[in-house]
Amino acid sequence: MRQDVDLSGIRAEDLAAQECPVTLPPVPSAAGTRALLIEAASALLDERRALHPDELASLAVVPDDSVTALAALAHQVRLAWCGPNVELEGIVSAKTGGCTEDCNFCSQSSHFDSPVKATAFLDTGEVLRAAEETASLGASEFCIVLALRGPDERTMARLVELVPLVHSRTGLNVNVSAGILTGDQARRLAEAGVRRYNHNLETSRSFFPAVVSTHTFDERLDTCRLVKANGMDLCSGALLGMGESDAQRVELLVELGALGPAEVPVNFLNPRPGTPLGGEPLVAAWDAIRWIALFRLALPGAILRYAGGREVTLGDLQAMGMAAGINALIVGNYLTTLGRSAEEDLRMLSDLRMPIGAVGSAL
């Protein structure tokens, strides 16, 4: 059964600090690594409890030659907590570019000289066509994504009209990503039938001010909490590779564990020209596998979705990520970069003998 995870053991005042509260231990020996993996398996598979922050920190530093063992455990945990299904989601960028916020990784910010130009909200027919194409791939989810700080009244009116229409025409669960919400907006979206609302934490509290200055980490957390309080499923994930430390990635995992999202998209930075992070190196493929596995071990019951940057980061290792804890994919074209074709992803799942379906129905 899918469960929210409560990673207790880290103090609220630590999470409120701007310094990373996590200290990583030394790299363990081969025998020490085996013991850590056995303890983690016992906790997650036998006791069915979440890992403590210190257990996660120890697993984060196992040697590179133990990443396959870490991934194997993560796959077992995924099957035990979520079942075998892989959930597919299509997304449409219903309003692209021109965003007032200054997220340093984002080509849709109006603060940077990026090739992505601002567009108006797509018309209803275009959104419906994207949803029908998503349904034809066998997906169960469709997310309407808007690049903005938060919705104004005109945007709210369009969303409240579109969400039930898309659902009734396609049968898809309709999800929305539209930035920071007020309590009243969260209530209206929930009443309109929004199944899941996406609002990524993106990075740890201690690293957040290095990449965003126009809103705070706490504003993001507040919206995440409003989503849950109004009965929508929370989708909140991460963007790895912005210059954060491994300790800060563990800090983020602890924060996500406390928040308890139903879905966690894992993005890897695909450096965009013109943005302040346009010159950052890619996350190394083997490190990406390590962190996918750690996300699964930290969030055993979550729908863990491959999102942006996976093609450039993982290359030939994309299938390995599916066997390291991932159980959901965004298929088709991503927001401003071209994802690989849906056919290639469907072939990969078929080769891996992984059934497509809503993860909830596998429980």
Ligand code: SF4
């Ligand atoms: S709020 Fe969203 S769309 Fe706007 S700059 Fe940040 S990541 Fe990009």
